[in-house]
Amino acid sequence: MASVNPGHPSGIAESAGAARRPRADPDAPTGRRIAAIIAERLGHRWKEILLDENAAPGLGQHPWDARPPIVLDTTAAADLGYQAVGDYATIVADTIDQLCLIGRRGFG
Template sequence: MLGGNQRIELAQADTIDHLTAASNAAALIKTVAQRPGRRILNAADPDTPTASEIVGVIAAQLAWVGQITRIEGDPDRGSHPWMTPMILDSTSAFELGYQPVGNGLDLISEEVQWLLSKKSDR
């Protein structure tokens, strides 16, 4: 998007990927630190966005006006890091008192703005 591409191909655009923002992982770590014990917990944002939604949020933050094109049936085109469908069960974390800082899509927006600020620092 920053490179000037006016079209981005996206395979498996409806794939759901359960993200974990750093601030939500930190909130879970704080919760666990206050309640020591032996356990295994999934750390995940409360929402489960699709690949298309993730790319859309990034595009909006960059004020990108290009076109996202859904690609079907061609494994050599449109790959992205969210192609492995995954939903994490965070029930145990919530039962411990985990309170997410925000949902993944909002936190992606903050991350994009932070990355842009670092780019302008150079």
């Protein structure tokens, strides 16, 4: 099983027929884990303060907070020989670096 990540630039895979297909990450990181992966890549450290049941409605919500989680069965793809190029942390590293470079240089 894998989590879908359509917003990630590598979330689109090229097939032999040049059609674009959504792809799924081989692992399914939580929003908290995604934040930790990005922070680690950027060398950022913080103290987490977790929300409890008394938190204001909507506080802490994010796009990856689907309940139940969106999970894809990638068994058929694996049966056809598909192999993921890496887990979420590996795949997103280049995108983080590119976004930081754009932030420093600008879009032009």
